[in-house]
Amino acid sequence: MTADRWVAAGLFAAAALTPVVVRDSFILDSLILILLWGALSSAWNVAGGYAGQVSLGHAAFFGIGAYAAALTSVRYQQSPWLGLVVGVALSLVAGGAIGFLSNRLKGPYFALSTIAFAEVLKIVASRWRGFTSGSEGVPVPFRPGLWTMGLSHVQWVYLALVVAILYYLVQVYLERSRVGYQLAGVREDEDAAEALGIPTRRRKVQAVTLSAALTSMCGSLWAQYVGFVDPIHVFSIDLSVRFALNSIIGGIGTALGPFLGSILITSLETYLRATFSGMKAGFGGIYLIIYGVVLILVVRFAPEGLTGIAARLRFRRADAPA
């Protein structure tokens, strides 16, 4: 196993042990958020990192999942798990459609088309009051039980952990499988990949579709965990940027990167929120200013993120005379 894999195994093991040692709900809550954000960024990474389809509209799929789960349980009194499945199905269709339609687009054009897609869904969710309750949002009542996803903090930790490990493994698969190498080829030089007989368009659509489904699944879980869904938040560009931000800071196109990014950014957010919460309204925005500045600095000076920096340091050590 490489160093990255050991680090990941260590982090997941630590997450699994935390509820055994700590019962403090603040810590458990932070842990759940770190795992969910890490999983969400991994989902983004499948399209943005591995296939090079950089999306700024992944909130669309997150929102689809969140609304599917919330509406299934609130409006139809069915299990949110069923809603999760519905959300994944819808996101497969939506992801396939947007992936197919935006197939030829590159760089900023692709990003713009995904933004437009998320905006359309935001408007539909805000205006279709009869079904989605419009911009007021949908409160999700807490009904205890596994079937209704009314879980305790400890149960949530393990559920989020299972999802996080699953997403991590999906990424590992993309790093080592034939399909993964093909995606890397598409990302680095599409014409060359095409010339080698890789079905580049199909691979790109597949990556975006898979990424959409994974994002939707976490969106459903998030809605049930947080207990509230509203269109302005779940379809926002800020959210889409957040998915990308974790991956970029941790290391875009690596399996560990999104989780490292999530640990850093989520703890930073929690810390700053707690610090500034007593101050005048709007000071909550301070951590977002820091995000923005960090994002600019990272893409400028360390575009490979934390895992990239670590790899560079390791190489340097290996080169140094003993």
Place this chain on the structure above:
Amino acid sequence: MDPAARLGPAQIDVVAQLAASAVLLGGIYALIAVGLTLIFGIMRVVNFAHGEFLMLGMYLAFFAFTLQGVDPWVMLPVALVIFFGVGLLVYVLVMRGVIQASHNVQIFTTVGLSTALQNVALVLWSGDYQLFRPWHASVVLRAGSTAVNLSQVVAFAVAVLLTAGLFAFMKFSHTGRVMRATAQDRDAATLMGIDPDRVYRLTFAIGIACVGAAGVLVSPLYAAYPQAGLQFVLLAYVVVVLGGLGDMAGAMAGSLIVAAVEVVGSYVFGTAWKEVLYFVLFIAVLVFRPAGLFGQRGAESLGV
């Protein structure tokens, strides 16, 4: 409705009002879009933070009016100078380092800038909607049954003047020629003794000055708040892609089309759904004619 009655005087009035509103709106969109398309055309960077400079322009006008009683029309030349300076500063601090970098680096640099600026505004000035009414915002001009607001007319006129001025500058001045040469072939331009860094600095500053001025012009018409830029900039993307990224004349045509879609759409479907209409238009254009209505086919897949 009886088809024979369709073209009665009432319908002609409606059409005239819709056309007037579309043209006035289009002029303002053009000024926002022209800076975006200029920056893209010369620097090959999509400025995702463009809307935030519009928002800053709106706040500048708001504070000038509420604190000092300065009319936005008086603020306009001041704003042009201030935002030109802001553009230079942002170019030197942020953009210069990524001008040669990959698309992804450029996208996330400007996205980061956008997040940072939005939240600076949030922290400094809170998330409240700030609207002020100078005298000209309440003056209504009438021609027949078509009514328009004086702020809107002046905003339109100034926007068209500035856009036309920029257009002429790019087309006829020596500096404009130098800028276009750099856009066409950076290496050849360098060999001719052109300093691309200076060209980019000037381009970015002009683009930001345009959008800052647009912010001042729209301030009597729309409320300022930290995310105010977003709705406009999304429109500007639609406009710019419609016209072909980097194509200034296309951007003007695109503005009129988007404004027409918006005005007619809100008349037919109601204001609630008009936005869906232009985003659907946007996606359709990206899918079917990503190089814009008048652009060369294939530009989008070259990544230029």
